[in-house]
Amino acid sequence: MESSKGKMARGFLFSALEAAIKKPGRKDLALIFSEKEAVLSGVFTCNRIKAAPVKLDMERIRTGKGQAVIVNSGNANACTGKQGMQDAIEMTDLVAASLGLKKNKVYVCSTGVIGTPLPMDKLRQLIPDLGRRLGKSTVHDVAAAIMTTDTFPKVVSKRLMVGGKTATITGVCKGAGMISPNMATMLCFLLTDISITRSALDAALSRAVQSSFNRITVDGAMSTNDTVLVMANGMARNDVVHEGLVHFQKFSSALSAVTTELSRMIVRDGEGATRFVEIAVSNAKDQKDAERAGFAIANSLLVKAAIYGNDPNWGRIMAALGSSGITVREDKIDIYVNRVKLVSGGLATAKEKEAAAALRKKEVRITVDLHLGHSSAKVLTCDLTEDYVRINAEYRT
């Protein structure tokens, strides 16, 4: 952890403690605080049923400013009606009071069980504590506190030079199931000390999410709580980054690199997963077809179960392709598992044994060449295992 500690974005303080929101035994409440007010941008779930904290953050983010984020796991504060919205507001009020901030500078995120009111008695008691303890926890503690079915905390830091100054981006996220296009059951906090305009931050975030969190799927489900927030506090003291400048490109690439690495961690930690799978669709008629094909394969239970069983059952890939509604010519399709060409011109190549061996590796890449155009897309997913079913059958018990 030392190496990434050394690379932390400046001016952010953390705090995490156990509120026993779902059950005792681990930290489940965390606070992120920026010493200076930060420029803030966010991306939220497209689910038409949104959790109270999502609605509140979407409202507050219009100001483009913020200084603190409180997060809890164990309870999503979703489908909790007016009480849920009051609770979300109260959480931010308590943080604001504790830190002496304006209320609308505080954001809130919740993840966990849907439909159960938050244990506000506990939170009322603990949030002032959380404020007092700022700086006594690390970003890794925050990463651990926001986990639900995750099996490991997820933190990534990257540095870039901006006109002679060093800027750092530190990202932390959670998400292991309900992971789907248009974001995942995930929360992600991107903290950077770069000085940047709001519109440049928006643009960089939108690009980063599009190529990372929007290209992963564990189970095709879309949550009510997905949120990505980025805070830029300017403490790197670089000249303000605007869109269009070289420095913007640099920052945008670095931010995308952070979210891509985090999104790969999410897939690697897919519920019950034993395999990390990249579906690469190439030479589709157009971009939309490439993406649809990628997701159709990545979301096919049959394909995912076959991968789990080390079975290069490419017929299921063909069936998924054909049912996706994209333009296909069966006799043009090539399919590879890692480097083994399993299907050529729509027909078996008799390399099942080699392909089965390739499937046994922890990382599997399935390449589908449609030979129809010039568009391509990559989608990341994992296999479907008995453990996925077990985890989700027993989630609340």
Add this chain to the structure above:
Amino acid sequence: MESSKGKMARGFLFSALEAAIKKPGRKDLALIFSEKEAVLSGVFTCNRIKAAPVKLDMERIRTGKGQAVIVNSGNANACTGKQGMQDAIEMTDLVAASLGLKKNKVYVCSTGVIGTPLPMDKLRQLIPDLGRRLGKSTVHDVAAAIMTTDTFPKVVSKRLMVGGKTATITGVCKGAGMISPNMATMLCFLLTDISITRSALDAALSRAVQSSFNRITVDGAMSTNDTVLVMANGMARNDVVHEGLVHFQKFSSALSAVTTELSRMIVRDGEGATRFVEIAVSNAKDQKDAERAGFAIANSLLVKAAIYGNDPNWGRIMAALGSSGITVREDKIDIYVNRVKLVSGGLATAKEKEAAAALRKKEVRITVDLHLGHSSAKVLTCDLTEDYVRINAEYRT
């Protein structure tokens, strides 16, 4: 079996034997023959990648006539290129030669593994035998021979009176996984002795499929081989049924009753399923919304895993609804498990225990009342279990 034997559609003869297409130990090749040439109608998979027999049948069915269907399980003859089409044609040629029929009066269906050529040597040897043995098997033998991961054969017969004559419809089908809207990985043969025009038969079939096979889902997958064929041989000697007549309504209802019963059997036999689940969406804004909502819930792995775990985790139903893209008002949604009102106006009713008890029953009905309009839809599905994963991980081994 006696009771449904007594109700068999007249003039159909059957034959079934073991060709050991995938492995030995059971009958996997069957022939259905009508003593009189039949009016024939069909519905085929919407998958853009279609198996050779599907392509051949779609071609032949233009004549609207037929007298025999040969079916095999164990091999889908899909993604088998020109050879696959030659093999499909040869199968029908062999039947035609054996029975003295014109070639284009014979149809062929295959189900099983994709991408492997048929063992034509075996089939060449056995198909003449199959012809000779016509009448030595029952429709139940045919139902057993076409099973893949099915655990029981599926046969339904219904009678109706048509102008003083008794007509019978006998349906036989298979299908346990890859079951999705727009039909299932299924084959279905509907045999009737009614006398009816081709266009009336088309209309009745289309209506029957729409309300039955197109309303079930096991895993959201769409196969390359789905086929429903209906043969009407006129041996009931009723006055020919035309569209618009009262008798047409009667026949259409009876045919829908047969396909509905068969589709329920398919869901009941869903791969690894322990629960039969009906998702009923009511008072949606329009019909499209009602159906989308029903399928979004029925295809949610999280909902299905929760049902398996006896967990009335309605948050997952809300998340599925919200992500389906339909019009929803969170605060209007009511959700019931069987008769237990679990959610009222978008909020928990504190009846989780009662709902959990309801989930323990073999048959579960989840009702979602959107309170927005007057459209409703029912979708049938099953739970998601470790066995589903196991069956599909080990399918080809």
